[in-house]
Amino acid sequence: xxxxxxxxxxxxxxxxxxxxxxxxxxxxxxxxxxxxxxxxxxxxxxxxxxxxxxxxxxxxxxxxxxxxxxxxxxxxxxxxxxxxxxxxxxxxxxxxxxxxxxxxxxxxxxxxxxxxxxxxxxxxxxxxxxxxxxxxxxxxxxxxxxxxxxxxxxxxxxxxxxxxxxxxxxxxxxxxxxxxxxxxxxxxxxxxxxxxxxxxxxxxxxxxxxxxxxxxxxxxxxxxxxxxxxxxxxxxxxxxxxxxxxxxxxxxxxxxxxxxxxxxxxxxxxxxxxxxxxxxxxxxxxxxxxxxxxxxxxxxxxxxxxxxxxxxxxxxxxxxxxxxxxxxxxxxxxxxxxxxxxxxxxxxxxxxxxxxxxxxxxxxxxxxxxxxxxxxxxxxxxxxxxxxxxx
Amino acid sequence: xxxxxxxxxxxxxxxxxxxxxxxxxxxxxxxxxxxxxxxxxxxxxxxxxxxxxxxxxxxxxxxxxxxxxxxxxxxxxxxxxxxxxxxxxxxxxxxxxxxxxxxxxxxxxxxxxxxxxxxxxxxxxxxxxxxxxxxxxxxxxxxxxxxxxxxxxxxxxxxxxxxxxxxxxxxxxxxxxxxxxxxxxxxxxxxxxxxxxxxxxxxxxxxxxxxxxxxxxxxxxxxxxxxxxxxxxxxxxxxxxxxxxxxxxxxxxxxxxxxxxxxxxxxxxxxxxxxxxxxxxxxxxxxxxxxxxxxxxxxxxxxxxxxxxxxxxxxxxxxxxxxxxxxxxxxxxxxxxxxxxxxxxxxxxxxxxxxxxxxxxxxxxxxxxxxxxxxxxxxxxxxxxxxxxxxxxxxxxxxxxxxxxxxxxxxxxxxxxxxxxxxxxxxxxxxxxxxxxxxxxxxxxxxxxxxxxxxxxxxxxxxxxxxxxxxxxxxxxxxxxxxxxxxxxxxxxx
Numbered sequence: 001x002x003x004x005x006x007x008x009x010x011x012x013x014x015x016x017x018x019x020x021x022x023x024x025x026x027x028x029x030x031x032x033x034x035x036x037x038x039x040x041x042x043x044x045x046x047x048x049x050x051x052x053x054x055x056x057x058x059x060x061x062x063x064x065x066x067x068x069x070x071x072x073x074x075x076x077x078x079x080x081x082x083x084x085x086x087x088x089x090x091x092x093x094x095x096x097x098x099x100x101x102x103x104x105x106x107x108x109x110x111x112x113x114x115x116x117x118x119x120x121x122x123x124x125x126x127x128x129x130x131x132x133x134x135x136x137x138x139x140x141x142x143x144x145x146x147x148x149x150x151x152x153x154x155x156x157x158x159x160x161x162x163x164x165x166x167x168x169x170x171x172x173x174x175x176x177x178x179x180x181x182x183x184x185x186x187x188x189x190x191x192x193x194x195x196x197x198x199x200x201x202x203x204x205x206x207x208x209x210x211x212x213x214x215x216x217x218x219x220x221x222x223x224x225x226x227x228x229x230x231x232x233x234x235x236x237x238x239x240x241x242x243x244x245x246x247x248x249x250x251x252x253x254x255x256x257x258x259x260x261x262x263x264x265x266x267x268x269x270x271x272x273x274x275x276x277x278x279x280x281x282x283x284x285x286x287x288x289x290x291x292x293x294x295x296x297x298x299x300x301x302x303x304x305x306x307x308x309x310x311x312x313x314x315x316x317x318x319x320x321x322x323x324x325x326x327x328x329x330x331x332x333x334x335x336x337x338x339x340x341x342x343x344x345x346x347x348x349x350x351x352x353x354x355x356x357x358x359x360x361x362x363x364x365x366x367x368x369x370x371x372x373x374x375x376x377x378x379x380x381x382x383x384x385x386x387x388x389x390x391x
Numbered sequence: 392x393x394x395x396x397x398x399x400x401x402x403x404x405x406x407x408x409x410x411x412x413x414x415x416x417x418x419x420x421x422x423x424x425x426x427x428x429x430x431x432x433x434x435x436x437x438x439x440x441x442x443x444x445x446x447x448x449x450x451x452x453x454x455x456x457x458x459x460x461x462x463x464x465x466x467x468x469x470x471x472x473x474x475x476x477x478x479x480x481x482x483x484x485x486x487x488x489x490x491x492x493x494x495x496x497x498x499x500x501x502x503x504x505x506x507x508x509x510x511x512x513x514x515x516x517x518x519x520x521x522x523x524x525x526x527x528x529x530x531x532x533x534x535x536x537x538x539x540x541x542x543x544x545x546x547x548x549x550x551x552x553x554x555x556x557x558x559x560x561x562x563x564x565x566x567x568x569x570x571x572x573x574x575x576x577x578x579x580x581x582x583x584x585x586x587x588x589x590x591x592x593x594x595x596x597x598x599x600x601x602x603x604x605x606x607x608x609x610x611x612x613x614x615x616x617x618x619x620x621x622x623x624x625x626x627x628x629x630x631x632x633x634x635x636x637x638x639x640x641x642x643x644x645x646x647x648x649x650x651x652x653x654x655x656x657x658x659x660x661x662x663x664x665x666x667x668x669x670x671x672x673x674x675x676x677x678x679x680x681x682x683x684x685x686x687x688x689x690x691x692x693x694x695x696x697x698x699x700x701x702x703x704x705x706x707x708x709x710x711x712x713x714x715x716x717x718x719x720x721x722x723x724x725x726x727x728x729x730x731x732x733x734x735x736x737x738x739x740x741x742x743x744x745x746x747x748x749x750x751x752x753x754x755x756x757x758x759x760x761x762x763x764x765x766x767x768x769x770x771x772x773x774x775x776x777x778x779x780x781x782x783x784x785x786x787x788x789x790x791x792x793x794x795x796x797x798x799x800x801x802x803x804x805x806x807x808x809x810x811x812x813x814x815x816x817x818x819x820x821x822x823x824x825x826x827x828x829x830x831x832x833x834x835x836x837x838x839x840x841x842x843x844x845x846x847x848x849x850x851x852x853x854x855x856x857x858x859x860x861x862x863x864x865x866x867x868x869x870x871x872x873x874x875x876x877x878x879x880x881x882x883x884x885x
Contacts, residue, residue: 026577038518039520073606082484085487102540138504170474204538208457209474
């Protein structure tokens with residue numbers, strides 16, 4: 001593999017939602033079903049993920065199919081926030097909708113998460129747009145290009161609000177009696193354009209919270225939101241601290257992920273990271289992975305759009321090493337969190353560390369550090385330096 | 392001073408007080424100029440206050456809500472502390488580092504969607520093990536709306552009617568899961584028992600909801616509801632919907648009168664006389680001796696209202712630049728620019744008679760021989776909300792509140808972050824405990840248990856969830872943090 005060991009930057013993310021990716025995972029969990037929806041459960045899973053050496057924990061959100069599996073879910077930003085003071089190295093990335101939420105609130109919540117986690121926060125952008133999600137807030141379903149447009153608008157609002165306070169805006173100048181330097185506060189003045197396919201809106205700003213610790217939180221989005229010409233429309237990856245920083249992708253099967261990584265990287269030009277999505281079932285407790293799936297499938301079949309690895313730890317180590325030679329990261333979706341996380345912790349991550357394909361885990365490092373991103377200059381500060389005017 | 396405890400209507404004083412702490416985030420009461428003044432945004436400031444409060448058996452930790460950064464004469468206001476986190480995100484983090492204390496989020500009914508807000512509050516309630524509460528506030532000004540998709544859409548006259556429909560919808564969300572809806576073991580037929588969750592539907596004037604709730608009730612059944620509106624309409628709203636009123640009547644006589652009024656309204660609304668508790672906003676300036684406390688008060692006031700704040704305070708009512716005036720001189724002789732008065736502060740000064748007010752203030756300051764700074768300091772310090780004195784004297788004073796049943800406790804705004812509760816917890820709380828008027832341990836694990844509030848009747852989904860017909864034109868607080876401003880607005884309307 002091409003990456004020099006000393007410069008290994010590969011990272012592993014773990015999805016901590018529910019009892020695992022399999023809809024019947026709750027039957028194999030090591031706790032009573034109702035215990036899932038508690039702070040104890042968040043604490044136990046995030047600490048297990050951190051001590052296993054995962055770089056990133058993600059927290060899915062959105063509607064659930066209660067007929068198939070678990071029918072309850074805590075708010076993802078709150079789960080990540082709860083995990084913040086309990087952890088020291090793992091990055092915390094909630095999934096947050098962009099279609100039916102208030103962009104101002106979302107930006108504030110994510111900035112707040114950055115504060116409570118010491119700069120370890122990120123944002124996994126969601127844009128479901130389903131009729132059921134819309135009905136909850138009295139709005140219609142959104143689909144196609146309009147989804148990407150909603151996502152792009154929300155991200156832009158977040159980016160502008162996070163820069164609406166320059167660093168050092170809180171001056172606490174006793175002599176002049178000023179707590180703030182008002183010259184370092186800026187309106188966001190966001191407005192959806194004339195071609196915006198949904199109901200347009202504007203956000204004035206400034207934010208009600210100072211600039212996040214990281215300056216700008218890393219923003220992740222599924223490759224599905226990048227389709228075709230939409231790349232040019234504001235969800236464009238890269239560009240200086242606009243759009244998204246990282247793209248999540250999958251492939252029809254696990255062996256195709258490495259090849260797909262190269263294609264996604266080409267499409268999402270400028271994204272600093274491409275992250276493969278992989279469902280994982282491991283041999284565990286003397287039982288073959290395939291048997292474990294069969295037992296769970298007998299309750300309810302597992303349908304997933306992601307690639308899947310089913311087998312022993314050694315094979316997964318090899319697969320992840322191959323993918324990480326091309327992709328920047330892999331997000332694992334364990335079939336049963338309680339069972340597969342144990343195996344990952346004991347058999348897989350230690351081997352990958354030995355192979356030198358994983359980035360070191362940095363205590364008190366930021367998410368931007370992990371992605372190799374410097375703390376960004378503030379767009380408003382930068383404008384002034386260029387002599388441009390800003391109202 | 393009367394100690395008449397005959398509240399009437401079957402009300403029984405508990406003889407006990409509870410404390411809450413209100414981390415306001417944006418206000419002129421937080422001293423930022425002292426050497427001990429810490430960060431308003433670092434997590435450690437919040438952790439220190441919450442954990443200190445928990446050490447002092449406080450019932451609740453409150454956070455205000457920011458919807459738009461305060462402005463002054465068209466620019467962000469520079470003189471007071473500003474910049475604060477999202478309430479529920481911060482409280483979820485604090486839930487991980489506290490065990491007992493209630494966690495109260497001020498959240499607005501106008502710029503949130505009812506299903507989403509109810510879901511997030513239910514989530515906080517579960518994450519914290521039944522310790523969540525919602526301080527319900529409304530706003531109707533379009534200036535705030537400029538940060539939100541809908542913009543300013545709500546008429547002032549509709550705000551309480553809108554809020555009440557919102558709260559009713561939230562209660563339906565919280566009560567939608569049957570007890571025992573979740574599987575008892577891994578062998579159950581399904582994780583969620585079919586038919587055990589009722590969808591919530593509401594079709595009203597301002598919003599439409601069709602929602603399948605995703606969370607069960609917590610150990611306290613549903614989040615505790617706080618409310619701070621003070622108009623007759625606001626009081627009736629609280630009597631129907633709230634568990635606790637975050638009141639603006641801390642002086643004993645006024646507190647007793649307010650209690651009588653609230654008990655009557657609560658009973659009238661078909662609830663028990665003790666079902667709605669009262670916790671006024673308050674400030675404590677304490678010392679080992681009365682003299683030490685008095686000196687400290689002078690120091691605190693000088694830091695809260697410096698010369699620049701004094702001028703700025705007048706500018707928000709005058710609507711014009713007054714920086715040419717001497718803060719230690721008389722009030723400005725020029726008249727306010729009425730049309731531009733104060734909307735940007737995010738509070739309800741609409742229609743206020745600014746010119747008339749200026750005349751009154753000038754006359755008052757002239758009569759008492761007060762400078763601008765002295766006048767503003769007196770006006771903003773809420774004299775009746777500040778308890779100043781030695782630990783034991785203040786404890787004696789508070790014991791009288793407990794005995795009369797005037798209040799159920801106090802919601803304390805610390806004037807120093809993050810150490811503003813230290814001496815209250817170290818010195819005042821033990822004095823109160825020695826007098827038998829303050830808990831020596833938490834009553835249980837949920838906020839409802841700490842407060843001794845009854846288990847709510849489960850809200851039943853109704854076939855027609857249309858908007859409530861009760862008309863309401865109240866002038867409640869815009870956000871809890873704006874209570875000072877609301878008080879000022881009320882004075883304007885006198």
